[in-house]
Amino acid sequence: MIHLLGPLVLASVLAGLGVYGILARRNAVLVLIGAELLLNAANLLLVAASTLPAGGLAALGQATGQVQDPLIPGQSMAIFVITIAAAEIGVALAIVLLLFRARGTVELTAVQELGEASATYTETPQTAKANGQ
Amino acid sequence: MTESAALLAVLLPAAAAVFGLLTKRSWAADWAVLGSAGALIAAIAELTLVSTDGPVSSIGLLGSAQLGSITIGLDLRSDQLSAVVAVMVALVALCVQIYSTAYFQGEGTAETPTRYRAYAATVSMFTAAMMLVIHAGDLVLLLIGWEVMGLASYLLVGHHSERAAARAAAVKAFLITRTGDIGLVLAVVVLIAGAGTTSIAELNRAAAENEIGHGTAVTAVLLLLAAVVGKSAQFPLHTWLPDAMEGPTPVSALIHAATMVVAGVFLVARMLPLFLTAPGALQIGAVLASVSMVGAALAALAQTDLKRLLAYSTISQVAYMLAAVCVASDRELGSGDPVGLAAPGVAHLLSHGAFKALLFLAAGCVVHIVGSTALADMGGLWRTHRSLAVLFGIGLLGLAGVPPFGGFWSKEAVLGAAEEAAHAGTWVGWMVLVAGVATIVLTGLYAGRAWSIVAMGRTQLSPAPHHLPAAMVFPLYLLAVPSVAFGVLLLWPPEVLHGLHIQPGTAITGALLAICAVAAALAAPRLGTADIATALPARAQTVLLDAFGFDRVIRVLVVRPVFWLATVVKAAEHDVIDAYVRATGPTTTIAGKLLRLAQTGLASAYAAWVFVGAVVITVAGMALV
Amino acid sequence: MSGLEVLFIALAVLGGASGLLAVTSPRVVHCALWLVVCLGSLAGVYLVLGAEVVALVQILVYVGAVVVLVIFALMLTRAPVDPSPRLNGPPLQKLAAGAAGLAVGGILAGTLIYAVGGTEVQVRSGQGGAKPIGEAVFSGWLLPFELLSVLLLAALVAAIAVSRRPADRKRDEDGTR
Known part of the structure; x- marks a missing residue:
């Protein structure tokens, strides 16, 4: 027997750390590390939920509540999430590399062109067209 | 026979009005004179037939209208009262139409066109409306004719619309008679609610047998009296009539002397049994x-x-x-x-x-x-x-x-x-x-x-x-x-x-x-x-x-307050209602300036919004559940 | 308190602490390494919870591949080895980020504990083994699984396409290998 409380608290802590990492970091790679923590928090919740019998919490106290869901959705989902996370980090790091190549830095503060009153963005539609050609 | 005569008396002038407008310009006079001559012959025939055969209480004209719980019979009636008045109206109308053919000779000048065709058609329309009022078997039908008469009066008083005085007189006549006409409309409503019918014969019978409640009768009679006073140019709604003399003289003869202004008296005579149930109202009228x-x-x-x-x-x-x-x-x-x-x-x-x-x-x-x-x-x-x-x-x-x-x-x-x-x-x-x-x-x-x-x-x-x-x-x-x-x-x-x-x-x-x-x-x-x-x-x-300066009294008591009210309403419209509309522009601009501050271009900031949103939605969800 | 729970608590503390260090460490490489520890301890937690295959996949894919990728990226972007103050945003941003993290974590913990706190479950050995997972994935989850393979392929192609240098692109267009 094991308490579900532990995995839940650990997942919440990891999610909070992930959010902190995403918001506080300036380095793009470190932001991605925060995102990984968030994804793992979700995974932990999925795996913890997979220990519940078919029917979830409602079936727990009942006599029939010991039957395992043959599809094991929690763990299958966790595997899928890991796969998707791998794909995501691959594309994301490729973008970071591209950014480094273009700007020589991976700091997010250096790429604010899409914002209002960007310090580095000076293009007008006409110059943008000219630059593109 | 009586039915046909009464129908013709109403419909011939109406047809003359329509044909006079639609056919050749040079035929306008023929249509107008023929229409009123036909109406006169029909009216005389009606009078003869009514005197020998007795009154006819229901002549089908437009069938009946089923309005919710009550049925309004849009039928004519014919008795001696209507026949006699119809003869008088048709006679005067015929005289006026003949007279007008000479009165409006020529095309007039560019500044003052005679507009004879529109004039003749309007007079024919008026004659038809007056005949409708005289023959109406139901208050609603009477109201229709009553309002068409008012319209014709307005159009004919303002016939020389190039003159400011004529326009002002037309508007004045229209507004003042309309003020009285509100009484007629309300009387119809009161009678529908209180007596359950608008048929004149039915109302008179019920009134004679004391079947109508006293309150209903008094209210209806007072309202009818307002319409009578307005249409018949009696004190205090009389000031439009002298000004209406801006209209062409034949019109004054027909509408503002011989026929329309006596429609109010006709209404009282027609509905006298109902009026008799409210002697107090009659005393006011007196x-x-x-x-x-x-x-x-x-x-x-x-x-x-x-x-x-x-x-x-x-x-x-x-x-x-x-x-x-x-x-x-x-x-x-x-x-x-x-x-x-x-x-x-x-x-x-x-x-x-x-x-x-x-x-x-x-x-x-x-x-x-x-x-x-x-x-x-x-x-x-x-x-x-x-x-x-x-x-x-x-x-x-x-x-x-x-x-x-x-x-x-x-x-x-x-x-x-x-x-x-x-x-x-x-x-x-x-x-x-x-x-x-x-x-x-x-x-x-x-x-x-x-x-x-x-x-x-x-x-x-x-x-x-x-x-x-x-x-x-x-x-x-x-x-x-x-x-x-x-x-x-x-x-x-x-x-x-x-x-x-x-x-x-x-x-x-x-x-x-x-x-x-x-x-x-x-x-x-x-x-x-x-x-x-x-x-x-x-x-x-x-x-x-100056007719005792009554116009000035009206100006002080009615016109000025109305203008004052109009000023207030205009100010309310401009400063209150429009203000909201005008405020949308600046509000949008200010909101746009505020929202621009959120667009920093920093990815972390955008992510922060996502998390803040998630937290807010979750908290709100928990608060609501 | 059973042995499983003791083991779980130990792993959880390790995972939480290493996660904290991964997002706060001033050294870039240390961050990546603390992430390895964190993910590894999570794999242990999965084992405690009876999810053997997931734990293995965690170690293989995350600890083995993803973290290596991250370290590669750090090297390619010439990340400094020494402690660097420029890794984080200004103090105000850190404060706000901390608040947001606390809020998200707190709310998550609060709702989860409110919903399923105090529940005890029986961990059945063998339910997360290779055989049941394989049967599940290749029967009921077959279509999502195949879709995922397409996604992975697309991500692979996309990563290559994005990260190629302009020079590489030009060479391809000229047709000279």
């Missing part, structure tokens, strides 16, 4: 009629414009009719035969229609000759156009009530009714009697004054006799016949006039007073004053000319 009678006669005394003089006399004479029907409840307390009670008013309605139309058409000839409506420009008609002067004089004698002319008999019938009521001991009877007798004197004075100015006076007309077209003179002769010979009718009165009682006492007094008053006015020029009105003090002249 008071208003007495005030109008004397006040308008006084105002007529000092008018400097022939048409305005005649207009005030119209108010005064219509007040006679209204007073005659309004004393009905005091004459026969209890046992009432409504037809007999209404007879004096109806009689004066008929004779007045004839002599007033004659007067207006003759005045139109005078204006045609002189080129002005001001009394100061007229004079010497007796020497230059003697036959016209005679016709004018017949009209004036009828108006003044000098025997044996038509006006004498009907006016004495009214006074007889008032005396009967006075003998019954009611104050209303005495009031009407006193006012009536006083008005006889005043009427005689202003009729004589008009004669002495227009027919005698200095010769100011052009020395070469101005030729009058036959089409303008012929209707005058036509109308002179009933004006002179109305009394003959009383020898073999139709059923509707059976209730006439001419009291010898009042008759002789009235005749003497009328003759004396006319004589006094005629004698005035020989005593040094060409115009009897100039014998009055200057201030009195001004006040009377």
Whole structure:
């Protein structure tokens, strides 16, 4: 027997750390590390939920509540999430590399062109067209 | 047969109006004259048939309208009252249409086009509407005709719309009569709610058998009285009528003298059983009629414009009719035969229609000759156009009530009714009697004054006799016949006039007073004053000319508050309602400036919004659950 | 307190602490390494919870591949080895980020504990083994699984396409290998 409380608290802590990492970091790679923590928090919740019998919490106290869901959705989902996370980090790091190549830095503060009153963005539609050609 | 005659009387003028507008321009006069001639023939046939075969209570016109829980029968009815009035209306309409063909000769100038085709069609439409009012078997149908009459009046008063005065007069007439018409609409609503029907016959029957609740009856009668006062130009809704003289003179003769303004009296006569259930309302009507009678006669005394003089006399004479029907409840307390009670008013309605139309058409000839409506420009008609002067004089004698002319008999019938009521001991009877007798004197004075100015006076007309077209003179002769010979009718009165009682006492007094008053006015020029009105003090002249300044009272009591209210509403519209609309622009701009601050371009900031949003939504969800 | 729970608590503390260090460490490489520890301890937690295959996949894919990728990226972007103050945003941003993290974590923990706190479950051995997972994935989850393979392929192609240098692109267009 094991308490579900532990995995839940650990997942919440990891999610909070992930959010902190995403918001506080300036380095793009470190932001991605925060995102990984968030994804793992979700995974932990999925795996913890997979220990519940078919029917979830409602079936727990009942006599029939010991039957395992043959599809094991929690763990299958966790595997899928890991796969998707791998794909995501691959594309994301490729973008970071591209950014480094273009700007020589991976700091997010250096790429604010899409914002209002960007310090580095000076293009007008006409110059943008000219630059593109 | 009666059904067909009544239907034709209504539909022929309507058809003439439509065809007159749709067919060739040169046929307009033919359609107009044919339409009213047809209506006259139909009306005479109707009168004959009704007298022999008795009334017809329901003539299918538009079927019936099922409105929720009540059914409104859009049917006509025909009885002696409607037939007699229809003959009078059709006769005057025919005379006016013939007269107008000459009156509106030519195309006019570019600045003042005659617009004869629209004019003739509108007059035909008016005739049809008046016929509808007369024959309506249901208050809703009557209301339709009533409103169309108002529209035609508005259009014809403003016929010369290039003149600002005509436009103002048209709007004034429209607004004031409409104010009264609200009463008619509300009365219909009240009667539907309280009595469950709008059929006139049904209402009269229910009223006679005391089936209508007292509250409903009083409310409905008071509201109807408002409509009557507005349409018949009685105090305090009378000021539109003198201004309406801006319209062409034939229109004044038809609408604002002989027919439309007496529609109110007709309504009271038609619904007299209902009115009799609310004697208090009738007393109010009698008071208003007495005030109008004397006040308008006084105002007529000092008018400097022939048409305005005649207009005030119209108010005064219509007040006679209204007073005659309004004393009905005091004459026969209890046992009432409504037809007999209404007879004096109806009689004066008929004779007045004839002599007033004659007067207006003759005045139109005078204006045609002189080129002005001001009394100061007229004079010497007796020497230059003697036959016209005679016709004018017949009209004036009828108006003044000098025997044996038509006006004498009907006016004495009214006074007889008032005396009967006075003998019954009611104050209303005495009031009407006193006012009536006083008005006889005043009427005689202003009729004589008009004669002495227009027919005698200095010769100011052009020395070469101005030729009058036959089409303008012929209707005058036509109308002179009933004006002179109305009394003959009383020898073999139709059923509707059976209730006439001419009291010898009042008759002789009235005749003497009328003759004396006319004589006094005629004698005035020989005593040094060409115009009897100039014998009055200057201030009195001004006040009377101004009709006691009632227009100013209206301006202070109604017009200014309405303008003030309009200013307030405009300010509210501009400063309150529009403010919200105008605020959308700045609000959007400010909101845009604020939201731009969120667009930093920093990916972390955008992510922060996502998490903040997630937290907020979660917290909100928890708070709501 | 059973042995499983003791083991779980130890792993959880290790995972939480290493996660904290991974997002706060001033050294870039240390961050990546602490991430390895964190993910590894999570794999242990999965084992405790009876999810053997997931734990293995965690070690293989995350600890083995993803973290290596991250370290590669750090090297390619010439990340400094020494402690660097420029890794984080300004103090105000850190404060706000901390607040946001606390809020998210707190709310998550609160709702989860409110919903399923205090529940005890029986961990059955063998339910997360290769055989049941394989049967589940290749029967009921077959279509999502195949879709995922397409996604992975697309991500692979996309990563290559994005990260190629302009020079490489030009060479390809000229057709000279």
